[in-house]
Amino acid sequence: MDVVPPELNSLLPDEIMDTEAIVTDDDLPAVCPAPPNPLDTQDAPVPMETEVPEIVTLCTAAPSIPVQRTQAMTTLTSTDSTPSSGSSSTGTQLLLTPSSSSLTLQPTTLPVLSKPSSPQVTGGLQKLSAPLTLSANHQLILNKVASSPGSEAKPTLLKQDGQKLLVTTLGKTGQPIVLALPPSAAKAGTVLSTGDGKGQPQQFKVVTIGGRTDLKPMVGVQAVSTASQLVGTSHTNQQGQQLKTVQITKKAPVSTAAPMITKFIITKALNNKGLTSQASVSPVLTGRVLTQSAPDTPPRTITVADALSSTPQSGGSKVAISPLKSPSKLTVVSVASPSPASPQKPMAVPLSMLGQQILTVQQPTPTSPAKPGVSHSAAQAVKPVQTVTVGGVGTPQFKTIVPLASPPNVQQIQVPGSRFHYVRLVTASSGSPPAATGSSPSSVATTIQPAKPMVVNSAAVRMSVPIVSAQTVKQVVPKPLTSATPQVVTSQQQRLIMPATPLQQIQPLPPGTLLAPAPGSGNMGYAVLSAPYVTQLQQSTIVTLASASGFSTPSTVQTQARLPLNGLSASDSTSRPRKPCNCTKSQCLKLYCDCFANGEFCSNCNCTNCFNNLDHESERLKAIKACLDRNPEAFKPKIGKGKEGESDRRHSKGCNCKRSGCLKNYCECYEAKIMCSSICKCVGCKNFEESPERKTLMHLADAAEVRVQQQTAAKTKLSSQISDLLTRTTPAISSGGGKLPYTFVTKEVAEATCDCLMEQAEQAELSNQSQAMAERVILEEFGRCLKRIINYAGKAKTDCC
DNA sequence: GAGTTTGAAACT
DNA sequence: CAGTTTCAAACTC
Structure with missing residues (x-):
């Protein structure tokens, strides 16, 4: 190394x-x-x-x-x-x-x-x-x-x-x-x-x-x-x-x-x-x-x-x-x-x-x-x-x-x-x-x-x-030096301890980095491995x-809250599956690669010619060193604590957006869900607290989220009601004739269907769709609802028969 | 899914 | 440090 x-x-x-x-x-x-x-x-x-x-x-x-x-x-x-x-x-x-x-x-x-x-x-x-x-x-x-x-x-x-x-x-x-x-x-x-x-x-x-x-x-x-x-x-x-x-x-x-x-x-x-x-x-x-x-x-x-x-x-x-x-x-x-059964190999221990x-x-x-x-x-x-x-x-x-x-x-x-x-x-x-x-x-x-x-x-x-x-x-x-109470998590994955202290306190080293002992520090060297290292092993x-x-x-010991890291809460960072990268030319050994930049090995990625793995440790280490040479803080979290009086979280370097208005995920600040700060060099920034564009965006995002939730709930409700209906009407079905689908159009099913249709209408309205388009999506939704009812009915009939 | 846009990273 | 190129993600169609 x-x-x-x-x-x-x-x-x-x-x-x-x-x-x-x-x-x-x-x-x-x-x-x-x-x-x-x-x-x-x-x-x-x-x-x-x-x-x-x-x-x-x-x-x-x-x-x-x-x-x-x-x-x-x-x-x-x-x-x-x-x-x-x-x-x-x-x-x-x-x-x-x-x-x-x-x-x-x-x-x-x-x-x-x-x-x-x-x-x-x-x-x-x-x-x-x-x-x-x-x-x-x-x-x-x-x-x-x-x-x-x-x-x-x-x-x-x-x-x-x-x-x-x-x-x-x-x-x-x-x-x-x-x-x-x-x-x-x-x-x-x-x-x-x-x-x-x-x-x-x-x-x-x-x-x-x-x-x-x-x-x-x-x-x-x-x-x-x-x-x-x-x-x-x-x-x-x-x-x-x-x-x-x-x-x-x-x-x-x-x-x-x-x-x-x-x-x-x-x-x-x-x-x-x-x-x-x-x-x-x-x-x-x-x-x-x-x-x-x-x-x-x-x-x-x-x-x-x-x-x-x-x-x-x-x-x-x-x-x-x-x-x-x-x-x-x-x-x-x-x-x-x-x-006893499995002897361990003396050397490279998997x-x-x-x-x-x-x-x-x-x-x-x-x-x-x-x-x-x-x-x-x-x-x-x-x-x-x-x-x-x-x-x-x-x-x-x-x-x-x-x-x-x-x-x-x-x-x-x-x-x-x-x-x-x-x-x-x-x-x-x-x-x-x-x-x-x-x-x-x-x-x-x-x-x-x-x-x-x-x-x-x-x-x-x-x-x-x-x-x-x-x-x-x-x-x-190592846990953060500060006193937060660490959580010890034993899992197959690396997250061992979750310190209550803010993650930002930790100064990550680039993965794979070996540190020579500091003068007077004794004979110790440190190497930094990306978290996945263990996983890979x-x-x-x-x-x-x-x-x-x-x-x-x-007093400090109480906190167990996980603080945000790079815009993500610790829990998010740990629980959310990492996005696979798609690197093709960087061999995942440059900061273009998110995996590498995050100090992780590529795993389940779509990258080609990936060197960000244990099989290419030497190359990886070299790449890490090169990154550190260029920027000693290359592997440190970009989102850190701001200056006094500023937001708790801000981009360490600030963004340089010119065309996105800092309201798209191209912007690292926006992506991290933080406002642009004074150190940003962006042009036409709209990512500030009072920005109407930003507020609108936020509202839309919230509305979209709510819609999704409502739609999901409505569909769930519809499905459950249909299923429930099937259960209750089975005898009738078995004895009934060929009008099964209508048997299922009960009041509950009709209401659920209406919910779905209304949801589509609201979405169309929010997205400023034309009336024709709105009618179309509503009809399509209605068709889907009908189809679902028919399918359940048919299935029920088949099951009964 | 292909193509475009974008901005960070890398390079000069 | 500034300008340019490279790169991969975000985005659009």
Whole structure:
């Protein structure tokens, strides 16, 4: 893929590029009507309140959460919630509050623990790429987001001494999730309260599901919690079972002097449907941001109650979306459990890999030296920052990550409303110095560190997290930075999350764009894929990752309204089928093509010689780059927020109409159903508020719409009455003679017929048709009515006979 | 459905 | 930046 120069990174939503930015909207001033995010400043407290409730709800303990423990392991069982409902998605939440450390989580959907004997379950261990050191304050909370109906997921608090592990299940019932959290070396003893793993360097084993039988020991990882720590939920390790594994790698804090506040958001979506592309509902695991208190600060335990009651503390906590930036990383890899029957291909994973899970990683950025004070205070108070809700309405903002098939190791990030998928190239885990991967074709490769072999189930899951070579792509659906409450929609199609915030806030990148890491941003590159990308790949399960939504203030969380995008409401844009293009010469690689311009792949179009598809990725990327070279904002929505005092929506560039009077769909303003503004350069514009022509047009349009509705209603009424008549007169028909049609001309039928005729007359009048023409259309309508009556009559007679 | 009109995008 | 060409959608017949 082509790489976009680092400077293009600015095009990406801040949330993507900058962990802190995730929380803030500052970069999108024009587009961001939302109130300033408290998190914009590090000292601002993280608004946790709104999320907290959700956490509680999610965390409602399931009667029993199976915990599998291999040495130091925590296993979670996720239950399948109702698959069909988008909101019903299940998710696993991870709350991590490690200080200045990077974590790598690799959740995998697992078979139900309760069914250890299940053939699907084969033991699998994940290896931690890097030893994790967790400070006492680190907390890892796994929440079972969605459990089987009626069952409540109760968060399990695993660790004491500052480290906590809440394990909740997400996704399929009985799918165990193993979460290993290595204790910090220094505080290993404290971290490991019980169990074998305490104080000893234990291998962190993750059990993966999905057909991977191999267990990979995690080297250098100390078990954080023991089975005994899991209250009531833990159970002995079930070997041989395949589990989904969450790997957490923690890196040592960069600087010890400064308190590190790290927040992690891990979202995991489980797809119980396995590889079935048709799975309508994808369980989603969402993760939460964890704040970390400074090591020296007393560890704070967050209980559910606390979470609920706790208000945002000092602003030190920030949610970092992008992992891998700083030495401390949090990488979450979720792997879908492969269906036993269908092995997944290691490499290009077709999107059909439904079972794959979403990777969500949020990395807390180390507290900047400039804001040391904040970090400390904030660190002490553990704040549940993000809510990982799956499918819940009113949940905090989410990011959806969909496993991409094609380039292995790809993370897609979709920005709701933007219709673009951002692909993030993830560098290798922080521990190792960046090394260029030879595999990556693009310059990005150089920026990307070779992933450490963080192995996720290679067989079953293709999402290796970290360390992605250029080939690895993450799809993340960033939510608008503003606080709107995201909607999580799990469907086969991409719309994962619908942010309540205005879509305009999102600054879409051209599809296919790869962004080289911005200077100082760490080894990360982003690629933007068009939304259909996933679809083409067969849209596997969509996973929603909780973004650092916690940042939004509670007040902002309410909105779920979908704001208009490019003249269309979000709902329209998502529900209305896209118009197929008819390009013939542009190969659908120029902005002439609406599909391309919208960042979408052509699908069901009438174009010829189309290159706007996965088969021509290279050409497409080049075209995208060319478009961006010409106009860096080429792929941004044309309809954005106007200046102060102007209409909320206006064309970003204005139109240049000369002959249409801006009252035809040639005009982009008119097409978007907005008035022309001061920036338009149109000639003879009639598309302004007081324009009589425009008003007339609007009235005509309204009248036409009403007529259509009336006509439709009249016809429906007529048909229903005729049918009803048929039903009631059947005996008469059977016995009657040859005058059947007249039998049906009842009063009701006559009235309905008259309605149709009157409608035609009105239409003729409105369209200024001549009297002769009006009479003609009326007669024609009358003929149609008669014909219909006769047909029904004849049919009734035939049926009776 | 073919042909024309239109204006954005692309090109010079 | 302006003028011209290309292109595909909108529109007309």
